[in-house]
Amino acid sequence: MNRLTQPGFQTKDALFVPYMMSGDPTMDASTDIAVALQEAGADALEWGVPFSDPLADGPVIQEAGKRAQKTGGNLPQALAGMKEARKKGLHIPAVLFTYVNPVLTYGVEALIHDMKESGFDGILIPDLPYEESTDWREKFLENGLSLVPLIAPSSQNRTEKISKSADGFLYYVTSLGVTGERTSFSEKIADDIAAIQNFTEVPVLAGFGITTNEHVRHFQSIADGAIVGSAIVKEIGKEEEALLDSRTRADAVKRIKSFVEALISY
Amino acid sequence: MRPQIKFCGMRSKKDVVNACSAGADYLGFIFAPSKRRVRPEDVCEWTAELPQNNRALLTGVFVDEEETTIIQTAKTAGLDIIQCHGNETSVDVHAMKTALSGVQVFKTIHHESGALLRMKEFENAADGFLVDTKTEHSMGGTGTAFDWDAVPEYSEEAKRQGVPIFIAGGITAGNADELLKYHPWGLDISSGIETGDEKDYRKMVTIMKKTANVYAFPDELGRFGDFGGKYVPETLMYALTQLEEAYHTITAEESFKAELQQELKRYAGRPTEITYAGSLTEAYGGAQIYLKREDLLHTGAHKINNALAQGLLAKKMGKTEIIAETGAGQHGVATATMAARFGLSCKVFMGAEDMKRQELNVFRMRLLGAEVLEVQSGGKTLKDATNEAIRHWVANVDTTFYLIGSVVGPHPYPMIVRNFQRVIGDESIRQMEEICGKQPAEAVACVGGGSNAMGMFYPYINSGVRLTGIEAAGKGMDTPDHAATLSKGRKGVLHGALSYLIQDDHGNVFEPYSISAGLDYPGIGPEHAHLRDSGIVNYEAVTDDEAMDALEDLCRLEGILPAIETAHALAYVKRAAKSYSEDDALLVCLSGRGDKDVHTIQQVLGGADK
Numbered sequence: 001m002n003r004l005t006q007p008g009f010q011t012k013d014a015l016f017v018p019y020m021m022s023g024d025p026t027m028d029a030s031t032d033i034a035v036a037l038q039e040a041g042a043d044a045l046e047w048g049v050p051f052s053d054p055l056a057d058g059p060v061i062q063e064a065g066k067r068a069q070k071t072g073g074n075l076p077q078a079l080a081g082m083k084e085a086r087k088k089g090l091h092i093p094a095v096l097f098t099y100v101n102p103v104l105t106y107g108v109e110a111l112i113h114d115m116k117e118s119g120f121d122g123i124l125i126p127d128l129p130y131e132e133s134t135d136w137r138e139k140f141l142e143n144g145l146s147l148v149p150l151i152a153p154s155s156q157n158r159t160e161k162i163s164k165s166a167d168g169f170l171y172y173v174t175s176l177g178v179t180g181e182r183t184s185f186s187e188k189i190a191d192d193i194a195a196i197q198n199f200t201e202v203p204v205l206a207g208f209g210i211t212t213n214e215h216v217r218h219f220q221s222i223a224d225g226a227i228v229g230s231a232i233v234k235e236i237g238k239e240e241e242a243l244l245d246s247r248t249r250a251d252a253v254k255r256i257k258s259f260v261e262a263l264i265s266y
Numbered sequence: 267m268r269p270q271i272k273f274c275g276m277r278s279k280k281d282v283v284n285a286c287s288a289g290a291d292y293l294g295f296i297f298a299p300s301k302r303r304v305r306p307e308d309v310c311e312w313t314a315e316l317p318q319n320n321r322a323l324l325t326g327v328f329v330d331e332e333e334t335t336i337i338q339t340a341k342t343a344g345l346d347i348i349q350c351h352g353n354e355t356s357v358d359v360h361a362m363k364t365a366l367s368g369v370q371v372f373k374t375i376h377h378e379s380g381a382l383l384r385m386k387e388f389e390n391a392a393d394g395f396l397v398d399t400k401t402e403h404s405m406g407g408t409g410t411a412f413d414w415d416a417v418p419e420y421s422e423e424a425k426r427q428g429v430p431i432f433i434a435g436g437i438t439a440g441n442a443d444e445l446l447k448y449h450p451w452g453l454d455i456s457s458g459i460e461t462g463d464e465k466d467y468r469k470m471v472t473i474m475k476k477t478a479n480v481y482a483f484p485d486e487l488g489r490f491g492d493f494g495g496k497y498v499p500e501t502l503m504y505a506l507t508q509l510e511e512a513y514h515t516i517t518a519e520e521s522f523k524a525e526l527q528q529e530l531k532r533y534a535g536r537p538t539e540i541t542y543a544g545s546l547t548e549a550y551g552g553a554q555i556y557l558k559r560e561d562l563l564h565t566g567a568h569k570i571n572n573a574l575a576q577g578l579l580a581k582k583m584g585k586t587e588i589i590a591e592t593g594a595g596q597h598g599v600a601t602a603t604m605a606a607r608f609g610l611s612c613k614v615f616m617g618a619e620d621m622k623r624q625e626l627n628v629f630r631m632r633l634l635g636a637e638v639l640e641v642q643s644g645g646k647t648l649k650d651a652t653n654e655a656i657r658h659w660v661a662n663v664d665t666t667f668y669l670i671g672s673v674v675g676p677h678p679y680p681m682i683v684r685n686f687q688r689v690i691g692d693e694s695i696r697q698m699e700e701i702c703g704k705q706p707a708e709a710v711a712c713v714g715g716g717s718n719a720m721g722m723f724y725p726y727i728n729s730g731v732r733l734t735g736i737e738a739a740g741k742g743m744d745t746p747d748h749a750a751t752l753s754k755g756r757k758g759v760l761h762g763a764l765s766y767l768i769q770d771d772h773g774n775v776f777e778p779y780s781i782s783a784g785l786d787y788p789g790i791g792p793e794h795a796h797l798r799d800s801g802i803v804n805y806e807a808v809t810d811d812e813a814m815d816a817l818e819d820l821c822r823l824e825g826i827l828p829a830i831e832t833a834h835a836l837a838y839v840k841r842a843a844k845s846y847s848e849d850d851a852l853l854v855c856l857s858g859r860g861d862k863d864v865h866t867i868q869q870v871l872g873g874a875d876k
Contacts, residue, residue, distance in 0.1 A: 052769075052776065053644070054653075074772035101775070105756075129496060129497070129499075129500050130500075131503075132495055149500075152499070152500045152503075153501075154503075155500060173501060177501075
């Protein structure tokens, strides 16, 4: 059991899960922002790891990774940062968002051990498709951590087997392409999500390109919840200078919190 | 995976035990009129003591038998597979499958005109195939082989249907090597393992040994040993599956083969010659040096082989937009050339840094009608251009064909690019035989991503020819400025494949250094990683200085200006030639010409006369 698999998360309607890049622009600022996102109403948190080749990410998150790398961001730092965030009062489920290569370097066994110690509940690896995931999925599962799978509009006949492997939640990629803001979405998404919900008990969350309050409400109605990344990361990016200065940081964090509150208010 | 082996015509408990101890994967029992006919209850007795785990699969051979008899026999003998060897129809096969749940039904196809169509008739009905020699009076079992040139077509069709396929008829320890060159999925052997009328254990072992050495990568998961695979966002998985299926179907078609053959010959200039480098041989001493002249191809390098072939594949798949990544611009130019020739739209992703360094190639691509997209992300070089091409592909996966330029990327790309470049090695084998009457002692090629090397090496694997790939050691292996991925890298995933990578302590991949723009890739094709780790190919590294030195030698002694990439292979030849005698030949893949590098060469050598 982890925080994701508990009823509090599994049965709640209209989930909201934000993504942020750990260490953007510093780890200290990130941990404050994490707590602020929880206060704004986040039901879980995706905690990004800076990486040199984030090929599923658009320019906004690429830039965030660069900002984090400037102040020493990497996988060990992301783990240490979560430990710090927990000390600051973060209690919602946390998902480590990383590409395959940093995990290979760290070693999957060591990572599992350290993720548990840092207070993580799951992991999401965007370049690890179902076929390559079997070994790792079992290892995470044995250790009470969820490996969150992704399904895309192009998954077609792969949907069933992926859905059935889901633990924690399932990430439905709303549109082809990389992470980043979108203005429109395909009509067939609602049908796809309904089909996935037939195969799995876990919440199906929609992400990729969800930018406005209207988007959030739309996806909370057709899916079990919405994931917002780039829109929030962009706000954090705008506050880079204020977040780097200890005198202005608290106000910057407040502005980010207000932005998120407005994003998800009904 | 090595080819699967079926020993057929087992007639005693001793045959069964011998076949299993030799390591057979399948055992065949004849239940049709034949000198090898057996009774189902005997089969049950002979196989009763075989271990239940991992035991060879028991196959019963029937010719136009009654369904009820087959069912009864299968039950009594405990068969795993029914092999229909007569004139059964797809309806019969289907009915048999329904009646015998848990037992697979294979269909024998006799090699004759229309045999491929007949295989297609059994799609979704047969669980597997066996192709046997057609004879006037008998349904196979005559011990004669058919023309194995047809084997790849049968294999492709079975692969397309996703089912196993055995090649049968006249296979012996003496000719198995010949058949194995066609990479069959499985071999069915009967008279070939007999002496007189008896099965012969030694012959079984000989055949098994021959197949154990067979190189058959990638496997079904797209892996070369530990390496390769498909590490891509879920959005692309469907496109990769679709590409793999299309590759197998389309490249098996006669029209595709003929058209590609025409383009390679009449447009690109294949076959390329092999030139004897007499003065270089004299200067270096030792082995006779031969050059496989890929530099003579249209656009000046081997890249065009793959660009034309993938372009034609894209066209047949109905894709209208081609995208490609490029570092130095050679693959970009080859792709833009192909797109102009085939009337396709073409976008080339190129790092902003590389665009500055390779201004002329940028202009060349635009002249050819391609759109060159400046990549500002990351370090703004080839690695980032590849990321950006993948990002574009993810967003436009329905209409776009991503034409990867080397044996890198997710499966099936490393396999596809290798197979489209193997023409280099295939021609070399033929030409060396013509010119020297023998194969070289060693074949050498430079390795960045590794496509010219894979093209040269693949047909030579396990042939006894020593194979050597040359990486760029840049300013030296003990400096941080090198691109020697295999020598200095660590296992990791980049651009969709597991291979060796030049990376930092946290798994961030960084730009390697080489004087040659075509070798400074932080990864290497996954198949090279496997070939190195399994000891099949030998890899060495050569510095900038050694490469430039060899480049000057070839210019002055042979009147050929090679690409700086290629000069790395030549620098190794300078080192290695001496260790051979004059009776040995050394073959170098002269992968590209150096006109594109004149500017760099001038800067390094200062334009001074020597």
